Amino acid sequence: MTFEDIKTLLTGKFGEGVVLGEETTGLQKALLIKPDRIADVCLELRDNPGTYFDFLSCLSGVDYGITENRFGVVYHLSSIPYNTQLVLKVSIPNDRALDNLPSFPSVSAVWKTADWHEREAFDMVGIFFENHPDLRRILLPDDWEGYPLRKDYQEAEEYKGIKIK
Structure with a gap:
């Protein structure tokens, strides 16, 4: 099947509203999907x-920047x-507050490998995945504050008495 197919x-x-747009200028064409339908779309595909x-x-989490x-x-x-x-691709606006994480449906029920990919996106970017079976940090300690791949992340001076910088 072709991209258009x-x-x-x-x-x-x-329905018409599930594909919000497309990106055709990069190395790989991409369909922009309505965020709340991503799990259904993936299951169908x-x-x-x-x-x-x-x-x-x-699967990668993306922070589009502080101004966006x-x-x-x-x-x-x-x-x-x-x-x-x-x-x-899916995306939503978010106020960047750490108590209001951006949220998308999990696709871990569609592909088991999404389990670890989603945990990494949660850990590093702070994206919450609804209905994920075990959403917790995978690379950083459970008590780590913040999400290191966010554009506004401020690196701590130390962690449990150990200098970081």
Whole structure:
């Protein structure tokens, strides 16, 4: 299936509003998906015999910067039998408050590998994944304050008496 075929498949299945846009200028074309439908879209792309995206090769949390106050997730999907790739992106505005994390549906029920990818995005960027089976820090200690890959992250001077800087 071509990029346009996949877009047509998704709009036919979920309605015109599920694909919010597309990016075609980069190295890989990407579909911008309505955030609350990402898990449904991923399940369809995995289970549909015409697409069969059986592998989530990468999931990355993104901080679009302090001026945009927007966070997102980028999903790199692969279909091993069809030798095709697809990029999906979701994003939402967020006020950057640490007690109000940006939130997206988890795709860990679609691909088991998303479990660790989502935990990393949670740990490093502070993105919450709804219905994740075990969302907790994966790289940093449980009591670490803040999210190091956020654009506004302020590195602490020390951690438990150990100088960091």
